[in-house]
Amino acid sequence: MSDESPHAALEGWQRVEQSRPRVLFALVSFHPGGAERQTIELIRHLDRMLFEPLIVVLDGTGPLRGAVPEDVRVMELAPIAQDHWLSRWLGRLPGCGRLSRWLAYSRLLVDEKIDVVYQRVYNLTLDLSWPTWWRRIPRVSVCVGDQQAEIERYAKIHPWVSWRFARWAYRTADVIAANSNELKDQVARQLHLPAEEMVVLVNGIDIEQITELSRQVIPLPEIVSASTVGHAETLKILTVGRIDEAKGYLDLAQALIDVARQHPAKPLIWSIVGTGPLQDRLLEMAKEFPENLKLFCWGSLSNPFPSYRWADLFILPSHSEGSPNVLLEAMALGCPVISTNCPCGPQEILEGGELGRLVEPHAPAQLAQAMEEFLHDPAPARALSIRAQEHVATKYSIQMATRRLEAILRKLTEDQHT
Template identity: 30%
Template sequence: MTAFGVGEACAMNARPIAADDTASPPIALYMPDLSDGGMERVMLNLAEAFMARGHAVDLLVSRDDGIYRDHLPEGVRLRVLEPTGPLLGRLQALRATRPAEWKTLAWTVLLGRKPGRQLSRLPSLVRYLRARRPGALIAANTYCNLNAVWARRLAGVPTRVMVTEHNALSPKNTRTGIGGAQWLARLPLIGQVYARADVVLAVSDGVADDLSAVTGLARSRIATVYNPVIKSDLAARAGEAAPHPWLADGGAAPVIVATGRLAPQKNFPLLLQAFALLRRQRPARLLILGEGRLRPQLEALIAELDLGEDVALPGFVTNPYAAFARASLFVLSSDYEGLGNVLIEAMASGCPVVSTDCPSGPAEILEGGRLGELVPVKDAAALSAAMLRALDTPRANADALRRRGAYFSQERSAERYLDLLFGQRRAPSEVTACQPQARR
């Protein structure tokens, strides 16, 4: 444990920092936790790619819990930003904010419970920046993004800051009551603070367009970089043992696969309703891979629809490629996505796909529906009909799907991140040449 101020420390999953470790400044990646989600996998894939290029990587989290805690890339240094009391982080955010933004900050961020959880880590993040002086800080999640900009200003370091949005912000506008009003009021502040980052990045053009529209941030300030989804070991992983007996039993009924957190965004109830309609016309089985708080509700709906013999919820699996390579169809039923990593993974495995035409990523991934049918959001009948058509269509376009999936490679994405941060793919020793910038 290395201390960053009285009473606060950062935990690491590797050896203590040696003196020569500070010769080349690390790249720091900052996110809330290590739960099972697309954003978390993106950050871990970036960490792995950066280290392959010789960069040291620090992974900063507010909590070190989550499924990916035991699946960190070898060599990454995990640091837990410890919380302070409820007041200090808020005072520091106020100090880091321009006077013109104080009113919005006070009413929308300082008084909210969710932003307050991240603000309690702001003092620890400031101390980390002063102690480690990373060459770059890449943040993911809106409140981590705000913290990153504020912490750099308070620390007075030359670290380059990249803020990243992995989902469109506008779906959150549908919240009602006080929570919805607070979120709407925060959007201008988000645009003002993001404008002081060195790089503002969105994971799809749809997310970038939405971010500009709802925050007022100039669209020209937002770069689009697709996620680093596909790694070089895909073929080997696809050939590993199937994660469920249905994928290996040679049964006559086709197996449909979906994967993701069991959360409202993924709208698995819609998929179950669509599957129930499909089952009236032909035999089929459905696997939903993932874990989350909606498991009890989904299990109840499976029982209500009398699908118990044909639907399984095996939980989180570390290797979904072995499932995609054997499945007859992959289905994405989300209400919204930033990009849709699992859709890419299924395509790269050669699996036919059907998706809701949700904002923002599926239409971009599927080239407007050329590589897989897109259906309206929340329309169970349309989704069921598209699934049925896909099952009845010969798998003639598997190579085209693989080629499109391979476009979203770890290598391509990591190169673009480094280009945006440093102007070129620099070696670690060259990162020290970054000149200090004026305090923002």
């Protein structure tokens, strides 16, 4: 039995409380997205005896806000920017939004005594590069997609200048990470970064949690009647993610049209979880689909996991990825998958096709052929899905991903105080 007095124990706990490094996790919003889900999952599993997590977010709305643990303080950047005359004034000037955010982040880092910053996605890398560099606060910057595409998408000045700034923004990070080996090598080539100094932080899946969530009943739109969804002869196709051209939805639409025409007696349902700029165009196209092919857009769901159990087949038709969470989620829940072999991630996750069907991107005919094979004999794909489920459990658990991040955070904070 310990002879430590309650008063001494309380003092010891207070010392632990005071000495825990404060980790600031930056988010764009709480709307469902791979980066948002992954960051919140890491926060949920972060060891509170070692670290105190805080969140700063640009847009505090979205269904994922309810998933943030109660002990984590959430701060929106806009009120911080409005609280100082210079950042408030800059925010009103055209083209000066980033300068305003730089000043707001810089104040936040000091006021909250932040020890280390963790951020994902390209825009947050640019936003937090100068404040962390100026305040000399360590930063973990995680690449989750094609950086050249991001530069071209968001460049507001000459692309060469944007490239130079992006390169500087990553080089000022204390740890540059990517969520797949393939993406790490791609980013190193694109931004002329030293690949040997980068690390891989794979996405983690909380298998126990998503399995439990997948058993919940979600209300489907009335247009999807219970009899149609439950029809044994209906092939139910699922895609999850932002609805834009880069995700390959037009390729999949053409492939499904071809399959529907080849099998006019086979009912096909294509359901999409997500929203995006291509949604209206797809719904307009769906008016001309063959009679046996129906498209339903379910929108953004705070709990998308029952949809994986609903589906017979999950398809990722993307032209480019980083390390797609949705592919891991489908595998973890035992749903057979077809994915494009796009850069980056699917080949690595699916072990070169050993755990699911890989086809070339921008190739509707190959997507159609893969679906034809599944229609003819689904048994091989279902056998692969069992192996895929085991693979995710051993290599992509959220517990392993969090312990890896904790080791990095611990080293950064120790180095900072030596």
